[in-house]
Amino acid sequence: MQLIPAIDLKDGQCVRLKQGDMDQTTVFSENPVSMARYWVEQGARRLHLVDLNGAFAGKPRNVETIREIIEEVGNKIPIQLGGGIRDLATIEHYLDSGLSYVIIGTAAVKNPGFLMEASSAFGGHIIVGIDAKNGKVATDGWSKLTGHEVVDLARKFEGYGIESIIYTDIGRDGMLxxxxxxxxxxxxxxxxxxxxxxxxxxxxxxxxxxxxxxxDGVEGVICGRAIYSGDLVFSDAQARADMFSKGEV
Incomplete structure (x- = not known):
């Protein structure tokens, strides 16, 4: 089980939201690059970045900060990024910059053809983000609920050749x-x-x-507010997961 620290970017800062609400923001660091380095030092084996401004704007916003994080730790561990990714040129730019995985969420739901093209062009690098509340898929930075059922949509996307699925219960996100x-x-x-x-x-x-x-196929978990608030010590949690994988628990 891989524990993946999240660095959510808003206006160049590392923040956490409650239930995806941009008005319920807690700033945990004004230096996301230092935060990325810290999680690597704590034993993280992958990082999860979210361009929150990009998710709501529909196009990348925290590009410079993302570039700095990739330059700082991208040669040490894989980095995945979601938020505002709506075209193949953006994906190509990020992957060429050293990003390992691109997460497509809203665009996958609204334009499945785009997801299919991305999976074909960048095989092995495309992750689908399925965000849901009460079993219904949400889009546009979680601000809109659709009529899509999670499992039905996941099965459809699986056929496109995606690498994996990040499943977020937005009713619980940031709520501990x-x-x-x-x-x-x-x-x-x-x-x-x-x-x-x-x-x-x-x-x-x-x-x-x-x-x-x-x-059953659950390979990892995104770690957000709990590792920032201190409710969960990241290194202890990863050590616990490793003990499970070795049959020591």
């Missing part, structure tokens, strides 16, 4: 209420591509619960 294990495992069992859990991680009990379903 625990991962939605039932919904996550239901999705993982319905598709053959790996699933990365997101939204609500709060403590070591969540890590144990996730490790218990790793064989």
């Amino acid at each position: 209420q625990g991962i939605n294990i039932d919904a996550t495992v239901r999705l993982a069992r319905a598709v053959k591509v790996p699933v990365i859990a997101s939204g609500g991680l709060s403590n070591l009990s969540d890590i144990d619960a996730l490790c218990a379903i790793e064989e």
Whole structure:
């Protein structure tokens, strides 16, 4: 089980939102590059970046900060990025800059043809972000709920050749209420591509619960507010997950 620290970027700062609400913002660092370096030092094996301004604007906004993070740690661990990615040129630019994975969310739902083209052109580098509330997929920075069911959409996208799926329960995101294990495992069992859990991680009990379903296809979890607030010590959590994988728990 891979634990993936999240660095959410808003106006060049590292922040966390509650339930995707831009008006409920907590600034955790004014230097996201230093934060990226810190998580690598703590043993992170992958980083998760989100261009929040880009997600709402529909085009990249924190480009300079993202470039600096890639230059700082991109040669050490893989970095994945989502937010405002709507065309092939943007994907190509990011991958050429040293990004390992690009996350397509809203554009995948609104323009499946774009996702298909991206998966074909950049095989092995495209992750789909499926954000949902009460089983319904959300788009546009989580501001709009669609009528799409999570599993139905995931099965459709799987056929395009995507690398994996990040499944976020936006009702829990930033709330420290625990991962939605039932919904996550239901999705993982319905598709053959790996699933990365997101939204609500709060403590070591969540890590144990996730490790218990790793064989169902859940390969990792995005770590957000809990590792910034101190509710979860990242290095301890990754060590716990590693013990599970070795059968020591």
